[in-house]
């Protein structure tokens with residue numbers, strides 16, 4: 001994947017830090033944990049794993065890591081550190097307490113592997129208490145600004161494309177329209193790549209409203225050209241049941257369709273080579289930057305170069321899908 005690492009700070013400013021995974025899990029999180037731990041230890045740091053994200057931090061679920069505590073996890077999906085959604089961490093008083101817990105243990109910095117919400121927690125922790133934090137983008141949605149790619153996205157896309165290839169066999173045997181729902185509440189990155197890579201006739205993403213009339217006319221165009229089956233990739237969107245609703249609307253217009261919701265199958269599984277490489281580079285870079293005194297930022301990848309991006313340019317910033325790729329998908333499907 002042609003990744004390049006930047007020059008890391010030369011001086012080591014801290015000697016003990018912790019790492020946690022938070023929010024939705026993503027394939028490659030383990031590879032990132034391994035890289036953080038091994039890079040830290042190789043450079044003379046004490047590294048602590050926190051079990052169950054911010055909940056474990058508050059509950060004191062710490063584990064001293066050594067090189068072998070991350071052995072044999074590179075290829076495994078999920079996260080050995082477990083992950084969680086922690087309501088308590090929304091409270092300032094709890095974040096203050098969290099910084100105290102870390103300091104009492106002699107820990108001087110925190111690597112947070114997760115998504116936008118997890119980074120918000122990390123950034124508030126640092127702003128309010130001065131405790132240094134650094135983020136690693138781990139989410140299948142690829143919806144994090146400041147990085148071209150997130151850990152887990154490539155694996156999720158490949159899993160979904162594999163499913164589409166199988167569904168297409170059935171769609172063409174039975175001359176059917178299939179609506180395949182992929183993950184993506186507010187972001188269509190997965191749907192876009194899965195749609196292009198899986199040769200979908202239409203892609204429905206939250207970023208662009210597609211009228212029923214336009215979907216029907218795409219199906220009709222295909223039928224006129226001799227197509228007997230179609231795949232429509234639908235990003236799940238904010239409201240549950242979007243693909244079922246669309247199937248109902250199509251039925252009213254005389255098109256019979258089937259719905260297949262890929263759901264959590266997209267979250268698990270062994271990370272692809274791409275995600276292992278990305279996670280290894282970003283995990284090691286996060287440790288290197290944190291040890292060198294950098295914080296309040298995320299490590300991302302921009303045009304192939306691992307880059308430190310301030311949290312303020314990441315959190316809450318919408319990363320739009322490239323509209324020309326949506327157009328490309330339409331052109332290629334005709």
Ligand code: ADP
Nearest residue numbers: 023024085086089090114115116117118120121
């Ligand atoms: P992701 O990191 O994948 O976006 P979430 O949005 O669920 O996942 O956030 C994960 C966790 O990060 C939350 O359960 C909470 O502990 C913490 N977090 C999220 N948003 C905030 C916030 N605004 N303030 C403090 N902590 C937050």
